[in-house]
Amino acid sequence: MTDAWVLNPDRALPAGELRPIAKEIYSATAGLPLVSMHGHVDAAVLAEDAPFPDPAQLLVVPDHYLVRMVVSQGGATLPQMGVHPVSGAGSDAGVETDARAIWRRFCENWHLFRGTPTRYWLEHELVEVFGVTRRPSAETADAIYDELTATLARPDFRPRALFERFGLEILATTDPATADLAHHRALAADGWGERVVPTFRPDPLLHVDRPDWRTQLDALSEAAGTDAHDYDGYLAALRRRRRAFVEAGARATDHGHLLADTTELDAAEAGRIFRAALAGEVSPAEAQAFSGHMLFQMARMSTEDGLVMQLHPGSLRDHDRGLAATFGQDKGYDIPVATEYTRALRPVLEAFGHHPSFRFVVFTLDETSFSRELAPLAGVYPAMRLGAPWWFLDSPDGMRRFREAITETAGFYNTSGFVDDTRAYASIPARHDLARRIDAGYLARLVAEHRMELDEAVETAVDLAYHLPKAAYPAPAPATV
Structure with missing residues (x-):
């Protein structure tokens, strides 16, 4: 091959008569800053800048x-x-x-x-x-x-130089609840504290049947400076760690559970299951009930400290258990399962769905739930926003199907805007660019069908790309009750 490799400037935009409209809409978003509020880039990459x-x-x-x-x-x-x-x-x-x-x-x-x-x-x-x-x-x-x-x-391809070239305005990392946040402190000392922020991810502590749960409790006790080996101390330690994350600039929590269940247990039953887990005698049903109960507690804590609560259930993690035991998590063996939301989210939405200090972003891997459950829920509860198509749905056709399934019920403004959810640092601008092109194509069809004026489509595209992610993940403010 002798010709240089050049990408078509119209890639991923619709063909035919929609393309000129889509190009005009896309041109309004192509150069906007990137707001990356949910990802898995290690803060050490930017702190060390090697x-x-x-x-x-x-x-x-x-x-x-x-x-x-x-x-x-x-x-x-x-x-x-x-x-x-x-x-x-x-x-x-x-x-x-x-x-x-x-x-x-x-x-x-x-x-x-x-x-x-x-x-x-x-x-x-x-x-x-x-x-x-x-x-x-x-x-x-x-x-x-x-x-x-x-x-x-x-030098211009080191992590911080690329951060500037990518046009990143803010990047949220995802950090264990027990993280010491040293890399975030180092970034803050260098003036990057408002540009790279942590996210509180307590999953290993909320699943009491994990083999390493007791070790996780030990780490939580040390990180929080309080004994987390009884139920009340455990809740107090989680609150302390959340406060530490807020002080480090965190905007959100992140929860990757198998099910979306948010049923609260009474305190006595929660304490009993906690003690059974400590003794190594917890059943799978009890562990699942406790994890749902703890999602409810995380929502309650969000009303207190203002952290946005993100929930993305529906992935059966580590499908090949032997391979996971050898090579660890996140090796491509997490497989989607059907997920029920309407009944599962009812406890937390009845309790906090209208709370002025609660923000709840819900993702899914089960696109059959878009129009049946998630759009109607987000279309009525002020606290809830639909997260962007995630993981296997983070694709051109997946994003189109998302817009087609949810817009008529939830509109555009009950969504989080685009969230890239990436570990691959260099892919961040590519993912945002693709989302902006797909949204431009969807909006172009509405313009061509005379369901929206062009100026409205441009304004909506800008909101989806930039303003809505910022609005969905505000900096925590003191809760008002």
Whole structure:
């Protein structure tokens, strides 16, 4: 191939008569700052601001979307893609440590990503961010690797420089409830405290049947400076940690439960289950009831400290349990399940759905619930907003289906705007760009069908891309009762 690799400026915009309208709408959002309020980039990346190690460690190994596709086709195993066993779970023998070899495997399997959002994001990253001029293939792998290696060595491609180039206004990380937040303190000392903010993620502490739950309690006690080994102390420790996150600039909490159940238990029953868990005698049903009860408690605490509560249920984590025991979580083996919301969310919405200090952003992996349950709920409870299409739905067609399913009931303004939910730092601008193009296409159809004026469509697109995420995740203010 002799021609330089150039991306079509109209990619992902609708074809035919809608395209000129969509292009005009998209032009109003293309240059807006990025508001990234839900993601999994490690704060250490920005606090340390060290050069990225190599193309494979930046773009391949941490991207479970990418790794799972190659593994699914037998193109490589997890170790061959550079994934190490967790500490104590096995030997590193057989793990590929040659970054160039990992990169070659990725390039050799480039064809597997045709039609996927991963392909769109990677194309944007390679061409628009890093200036790559060749399409990935077995033949071009080494040349691209060398080109990227030289680029990553430049000061203007360090994490903070890319933050500026991406146009990021604010980035929220996701942090364990027991995190010491040292990297956030370092960022604050450098003047980045309002640009990179933590998010409180207490999941390991709320699932009392986890094998490491007792260890998590020990860590919570140490982090909070109070004994969390009885139920009252446990609640007090969680409140203390939430306050520490607020003081560090946090805007939200984040909860990834299997079910959306938010049924509150009475205090005596919650305490009994807590003690049973401490004794190693808790049943699966009791553990599930306790996790639902704790979601209710998290909502109550949000009315007290102002942290936005995010809930994204419906993923059966670690489908291959043996593989998860060896390689850990987030390796591509989390699979969606059908999720019920109407009854499950009723306790928390009846209690707090009209509370002036409660903000509740709900995501789903079950798109059958968009129009049947989630849009009607968000369309009536002031506290609730629909989170953007997430994970397997974070795709061109998934985002279109989301708009088509929810807009007639919830409108645009009962949503969170776009949330990228990424671990892959360099993909952040690609994901926001795709969402802006898809929204432009949807709005263009409404304009062409004379259901909306062009100026309204432009205003709506700007709100979805920029204003709504900021409104959905405000800085905590003292609660009013």
